[in-house]
Amino acid sequence: MSENELPEAPTEELDELDEDDRLRPAFVRAVLDAVEAGDDEEARTLVEPLHPADIADLFELTPQEDRTALARAVTDLLDADVFAEMNDYVREDLIDALEPHEVADIASELDTDDAVAIIEDMDEDGQRAVLRAMEPDDRAAIEEALSYPEESAGRLMQRDLVAVPEHWTVGDVITYLRKQEDLTTDFWEVFVVDPGHRPIGTCALSWILRTPHWVPVGDVMSREQTLIPVDMDQEEVALRFQKYALISAAVTDGSGRLVGMITVDDVVHIIQQEAGEDVLRLSGAGDGDINEPIRLTVKTRLTWLVVNLATAMFAASVVKLFEGTIATFALLAVLMPIVSGMGGNAGTQTLAVVVRAIATNQLTNSNTRWMVLRELRIAAANGAMLGLLIGVGTFLIFGRGDLALVIGSAMVINNLTAGLGGVLVPVTLDRFNVDPAVSSAVFVTTLTDTMGFFAFLGLATLWGLHG
Amino acid sequence: MSENELPEAPTEELDELDEDDRLRPAFVRAVLDAVEAGDDEEARTLVEPLHPADIADLFELTPQEDRTALARAVTDLLDADVFAEMNDYVREDLIDALEPHEVADIASELDTDDAVAIIEDMDEDGQRAVLRAMEPDDRAAIEEALSYPEESAGRLMQRDLVAVPEHWTVGDVITYLRKQEDLTTDFWEVFVVDPGHRPIGTCALSWILRTPHWVPVGDVMSREQTLIPVDMDQEEVALRFQKYALISAAVTDGSGRLVGMITVDDVVHIIQQEAGEDVLRLSGAGDGDINEPIRLTVKTRLTWLVVNLATAMFAASVVKLFEGTIATFALLAVLMPIVSGMGGNAGTQTLAVVVRAIATNQLTNSNTRWMVLRELRIAAANGAMLGLLIGVGTFLIFGRGDLALVIGSAMVINNLTAGLGGVLVPVTLDRFNVDPAVSSAVFVTTLTDTMGFFAFLGLATLWGLHG
Structure with missing residues (x-):
């Protein structure tokens, strides 16, 4: 890169990168066109000025089926630094296409932590073959690192220090x-x-x-x-x-x-x-890595959706209790999703705040009670306002004071439920050492759906509302 | 801290902190009890061994009404480092209680970036008073930093360098x-x-x-x-x-x-x-700072909730179109939230992944088309599976093949809608330089709610389903 770089021109003004420091689509296309046309020389010329992190990005932006061809075209530019910067799944793909001694050469050039990141994702046979091909010193360092639990400091650290x-x-x-x-x-x-x-x-x-x-x-x-x-x-x-x-x-x-x-x-x-x-995690999208194999993505998301389907059916069973009321007054079915949905929105707000506060150590045993009171005050204020709005709206549109009172009260009840559940669910899960980001949302939305239907249809039935 | 610290005992084993490096509730209580009892000496003895970052945490964990008393008790421990580590809102509170020359003394001890962080939140009169109390050199540095836009590199940088x-x-x-x-x-x-x-x-x-x-x-x-x-x-x-x-x-x-x-x-x-x-932002919780004044929190969240209320009423108006169908067959009202809710869940998954990918520069113009196809494939797989599950479930519970077919098809349609909307909405907003995290969710859930109701009730009406 140094030849192109005048002091006046910061890196981001080079042609390959746009103003946000991302590779330009036209550049990516030019490289892939060269590869497809078999012009490896041209591809290498284009890729050579890039920083290793940008070469890694180039592979991530290349469709999976073209990556091996690209790798073959620019093999000599694919050094250890590029692999260290690459997305796990993309790297795994490429590494699988290499011989064990090639992987060993790359790993030997890296700090222990980066070498471990490459090797830990391989299957056991692959790991053994690569380790066998390494120098005894490097091998010992990596074997020791691999003996520590995944995602622990032992995997992250490097041994080279002063x-x-x-x-x-x-x-x-x-x-x-x-x-x-x-x-x-x-x-x-x-x-x-x-x-x-x-x-x-x-x-x-x-x-x-x-x-x-x-x-x-x-x-x-x-x-x-x-x-x-x-x-x-x-x-x-x-x-x-x-x-x-x-x-x-x-x-x-x-x-x-x-x-x-x-x-x-x-x-x-x-x-x-x-x-x-x-x-x-809050949305049940697992790792959410866009380079993850599609089958894995489907599996992760589907698991979560099936759990949600079960809870949605549970909430629906609450509606079923009031089938008779709805049959005589179908307008209730029109309005009921508003109450449950708004509870869900309010619950998700509280949940997002609480999950972040737990993750950053801002919410601890010392201030949980204060946090519950804070969220209840917010829920009371928002619930009152929303209840008023929907009540007035209902009265203006349908001209029914009884219906307006019922939907307004249900809205207040469901907002308070959302505020309380939005704090207590993640805090409780955290106490039991369950990651609150993974499993809170399903509990909270089940709570707000169920309570939304129950409060609205229940109050309507008690009041004897009919069309 | 150094006196207590034997080489064998890493910092986290000190008594004030729990195993996750958070202040223990018992410790926080002991400090506040000492302050309340007027025993400033005891409070100072307890707080003195803490790292500045932990003193800042202590203030964040202290209820707002007790913070000034705590600050008065441990004034001499409240140095510039503590303020630099403190949450913006908590710091603002304390700074407001100080005289301009005291703020100037603290700011002078800090790197430019930390000093700016303290001063930029003050009102204009406050800023002027503090700047007047500073040395000309420090003042010039801070005035220049304040001339750059908020959240820009100019505010973050320090001038002291080699x-x-x-x-x-x-x-x-x-x-x-x-x-x-x-x-x-x-x-x-x-x-x-x-x-x-x-x-x-x-x-x-x-x-x-x-x-x-x-x-x-x-x-x-x-x-x-x-x-x-x-x-x-x-x-x-x-x-x-x-x-x-x-x-x-x-x-x-x-x-x-x-x-x-x-x-x-x-x-x-x-x-x-x-x-x-x-x-x-995705959940409409604004900054989500738990130390934000409650009125500000209510305002941010309520704005978002009112927008959602409007869209929920729009979705409800779709249900209203089918009021007649529901009146003759109330079971549809029981099942309809399942279709809309599951679409919302699937849409949120896609949205979360896409918003993260945009924020980390992984999703660019180069691979948008690939991303849309990827999400559609996932949506087709998940939709088919969920449609099958709900179809079979409906058939088993209610013994109606026609209803099973209608709800299964609606589920597939709504999943595809969710997958498509989950990519296209944030990508389009990003093209128009609107933060996709802030405003995507409201569009996507409106889409999935509306399509869920429309597909399910529409198909049921077309088919002529009745109880």
Whole structure:
């Protein structure tokens, strides 16, 4: 890229990318046309100036059936960095098409965490073949990482790091760094350890650079440090990085020894993914990865839809109780979905807020009661307003005061139900260690549907409404 | 904290925090009890060992009416770092209770970006009073930052950075750094600039530390750099940091001159916030901040609910068309919410996936057509399965083949509608530069409600179904 890049022209003004830093459709088409025409030379010329992250994007934007041909055309540009940036499913596809020794070559070039990300998705036979083809050192590091649970700090961390004893001077550290030729990774902090290799402090590189040579690192380092246990879940890791504004953090094993380091660039992905997951889970769309094999997507979504079908039938059975009332006054059937639907909308609002607040550690046992009261006050205000609106509307359109009162009251009742359920359902699920984002919505909408039908049709029946 | 901290005990095992790094309710209660009893000494003793981020959390977990009393009790612990970590609304509350010169003192201690975050929320009079109380240098920096649009790179960046000319050696850089005593901020990279102060390369501190003194920085630096225009939206900034795994980035003005630097720890917040915003916007919960004044929350949510009420009435008017059919066959009213509700569920799934894919730049013009076909295939598979299930279920429960066929077909039609609408609505809104997360849901659910009622009741009427 460097040849094209004048200082005046920021990266985003290059031709391949649009103003939002996305590959232009015309560019993607040009590459795929070249590949289809067998003009690998042209394809390579087009792709070569791209950043690895953009090459990865190019593969994601290429239809699945054309990806292998594209890969064959630009093989020499497909380096480890490109694979590290690629979507899991797209990468899996490509990796499956490679020989084990080719995968091993790619994995050897990567930091442990990126190599693990590639290898952990392969089947066991594939993993074994790749590991056999690697250097013993690399293999040992990856095998150890794979021994930690998925999505744990152990999988995320890299082993390459700089750890020095407390009595070293700043000069010692600099001399040591100049000699470490096999240190391949970027690092931003140096860890200071005791004789048992337990971290006792962290030293940012800028402090080292700005301190005279003769000062011991023990005097420069910060003793306040956030240590990450090797089995900590990646979501917790991400929250710590965010809360304490960390750039890197030491990972320790059960006995407190320094075993690895996690850097913020690996965590940024997870923060994005975990925060985005909530919206997908709340709607029952699973991972929501658009590159997921379609069969898997159908399975995930269908499971959720079938559960919803069951609860919808349950709600319908409540309507069935009032079939007689509806038969004599069909207008009730016209109005009833308004009450249930509006309850669902209000419930979803509360739910979204509560699920996010739980995920970001803002809602804890300390303020649950306050949160319930807050949502009930909001529900009362919104319910009263909506009840008034629909009541007046009903009266104006159908000229019936009794019907207006019934639908207005049902609206208030269902809004309060939505507010209460919207907090209590996710909080309760969270107490039982069930992810509230996954399963709250089905409970809450069942609640608001059922209560909507029951309150409206029940009040109408009690009142003896008829056409 | 350092006194309590043995190397064996990671931070999270301290008593104030639970295993998820959240303040324990018992601890929060102990602090508030001390404040209420007027025992400020005890409150200070409890709060003192906390990290600034945890002190900020403590204020967020404290009921609004008790926050001022708590602030008075622990005033001397309320430093700039605590304010930088605090939720916007909670901070605004506390800032309002302070004198302008106190706010100015706090702001002076902060990096420009954090100072701006505090001052930008104040009203104009407040801002002017605080700025007048600041040192001219600090004031100029903040006034310039405030001149950039909200949520732009200009607001996020800090001015304190290290920029060196290309011809300097690594040794020159180190000497320069040792002399820069007024550089208060942490930094991770050094920017190399041309004589016009335009960035031409970036140099990680670890490279400087590992390179001999006599090498020019021009030979060590990377010329591939991602420059951030000063008016770029913060969401775009966050996407760039994530895509190119950046630790820090140079911010340039319209003429390409280096005017500031953004570091990843400021971006991590935004990534989390922007990704989480989607779920809140999709559900019409606005910002979804639990510390937002309740009147504002009611207003945001109510606006959305009233729009939904209008669309629900529109959908109900479709049912009204078939009032006659329902009057002769009330069972239709029992089953009709199942068809509309399931369409809504399927539409929400597609919508969630598409909104996320648009927000993360995964769905672009290049693959929209592919995405539509993908969702239609999924909708066909799910629709067929759900249609079969509800058809068989209806037949078994009510023993009516005609009703089973009608509800099964309506289910297929509504699933296809949901899949198509779930992609086309957000994609179209995005083309017109409307945030698809904010307004898609209302269109899609209106579509699925209306189509659900219309297909089911319409087919039933065509078929001449009656009880």
